Amino acid sequence: MIIPQIISTWICVAQPTGLNVPELVYPEGSETPRFLTKEEQRFIQRYPIQAPLRGNVEAPTGDVHCVAEYEPADAIMLAWEGFSSIVAEMAANITTVGEAKAIIVVDSTSEQSAALSQINSYGGDTSRVEFVVRTTDTVWIRDYGPRYIYENGCRAIIDHTYNRPRPNDNALNSHLAPLLGHGYYEIPLIHGGGNFHLNAYDYGWATELIVDENPSLNETQIRDYWSEFQNLDVTITDAFPTSVDYTQHIDMWMCWASDTTCVISDWPYDVNSIQDQICDATASTLEFLGYTVVRIPARSENWTHYTYANSVICNDLVLVPSYSNSQVSQHNQEAVYGWQQACPDKTIVSIPCEDIVGSAGVMHCICMHVPKHSGGALPTAYLQYPNGGEILIANQSVQIKWLADDDEGIEEVNIEYSGDTGSTWEMIAQQIPHTGSYNWTVPDQNTAFGWIRVTAIDGDSIAMTDYGDSFFEIIGGTVLGDVTGDGLINVTDILVVMANWGPCVGNCPTDLNNDGQTSVSDLLIVISNW
Known part of the structure; x- marks a missing residue:
């Protein structure tokens, strides 16, 4: 049997280190064998293959x-x-x-x-x-x-x-x-x-x-x-x-x-x-x-x-x-x-x-x-990070990571945040491409009940949501529910919320869940953080 040999040449490619690192070139149609050719053996003796650290x-x-x-x-x-x-x-x-x-x-x-x-x-x-x-x-x-x-x-x-x-x-x-x-x-x-x-x-x-x-x-x-x-x-x-x-x-x-x-x-x-x-x-x-x-x-x-x-x-x-x-x-x-x-x-x-x-x-x-996609006609989603137990710092940039899958492909993804065990949700990113990650600036609030959920939506508008397995903590300069900004949550904050009851106009510090109005939901946030 004649053992086929690759016909190839070396080229030099400039790497980020500034060094010239050679690569082998494989001409189209050369039908390179599965085994290492003699030229490849010589090459890796000089330039050993390295796995990532x-x-x-x-x-x-x-x-x-x-x-x-x-x-x-x-x-x-x-x-x-x-x-x-x-x-x-x-x-x-x-x-x-x-x-x-x-x-x-x-x-x-x-x-x-x-x-x-x-x-x-x-x-x-x-x-x-x-x-x-x-x-x-x-x-x-x-x-x-x-x-x-x-x-x-x-x-x-x-x-x-x-x-x-x-x-x-x-x-x-x-x-x-x-x-x-x-x-x-x-x-x-x-x-x-x-x-x-x-x-x-x-x-x-x-x-x-x-x-x-x-x-x-x-x-x-x-x-x-x-x-x-x-x-x-x-x-x-x-x-x-x-x-x-x-x-x-x-x-x-x-x-x-x-x-x-x-x-x-x-x-x-x-x-x-x-x-x-x-x-x-x-x-x-x-x-x-x-x-x-x-x-x-x-x-x-x-x-x-x-x-x-x-x-x-x-x-x-x-x-x-x-x-x-x-x-x-x-x-x-x-x-x-x-x-x-x-x-x-x-x-x-x-x-x-x-x-x-x-x-x-x-x-x-x-x-x-x-x-095959494991979910049949339904999309699947998995929130990887933050998935619970993390301690985040207010205003730091963190990368929210997820996996999603579908038999026909994921069209878009929504990401939401809750700081109150899921009583209220704030949209972080809506209808974004399924890239698997999103850079998020952690809000300035103190909570032990941070939660992320990610929703994957396919071309038929079928959605699947995955939540973090547990809550994460945010250490911030602002205390959620401290509407007066005095560092305490007490009856004064409740009175301020009640005094501003109804739709918000302009700056509205009593709208704690950012839904455009001061209501019972905001009052419950104050009470839960007492």
Whole structure:
């Protein structure tokens, strides 16, 4: 086999530090392999890949569920960067049999037209094809694309630092999150997303490659990050020798088919090899834990890892690779039977993958799952900050943060504040775009009962509101209810309120809730702050 090599050059990009930092350039159509090329290996020896510092990133604060691939999918994301026949045939099946959208990342509108035409030629439902115009370097979007969680019912992306020096690939997720209106977190790990599988019971699996990629962290620290950011208990397995699999990614030999069933490779022509021992040991452990394990054949031929585990589940569809290699093609139908056993209620579709397998990956490696919105036709919202228990200072600027989600997208957001346990509400921002944050100047008042609520509204004018979990405190120079300004709240303040009863004209210090009149609501504020 001839190992494909990237044709690339180095360019220098001026960074904010003022230093010239080189980046690799990936010419369009180069069909860069999944593994590190020799040029990339030389590059990272000189310029090591760095993950963000832990102190510079925030983890989710809400209830988190990391979404398994067999759970309901809204879309499958693909990058139009070579191997276009395979990508187009996948998209055609995803949009028809899979009843999901195909989101295609293209470099230009001209690529968009070519992609749409080719998907249509394979019988795809082009009404379900959506495009993101954004430069990427390679087709291997599984390794750099968005890993999804639900946080309090809202979709959010967990982004890692890509373990390849491919700058446009690595930058994709930070572009996608605001574009799709989804939350975004950076987990401080260097990683390739294909070295990861999980089920819906919050268990995950990866090979020991993840430890090699993060030399400053031990295995416990890595697993703690996955727990903190994705609520997963991750098992780290042995990795295949690079002579068998260049990438050492677990998705080349494992795939979860359901809550109870996992597909794992078998090596009938390499019995007792290292890769066979790893697969057998993992299968035995899962069976001991009560799972059903379906074994399907795998072959290593001429430095190429032929796998049928690297398949794609999309709702009621399973895309399974087939191969024309004379030593391997005998297993094509056997693999289909195995997947039928693992997914008896799904449609199994074979797609020829001989053209791509020599680049160290197949279909699972070139797609990423986007789960369905958890709320159905109703929007979801989650107030992240301030969510209760904070102590804020009057007149300081704080960032109100929230997540919101909808099946068709959030049109606008309202943010309100109450300083009296929710008896009255003041509009902070109305009909603002769903950006996920808003800078708020804390009002000058003293209260232990501050409360924020955020309301997300979709295109059908359906609204969903989320409140802080508890009250926060504001320390201010003005005492709420002290209408005389003497530093005390007493009967004098009550008398002043009663003397100014009715609609306000001009400056109206007795209108404590800013509703345009002095009324019983203002009187109750005075009494509650006595």
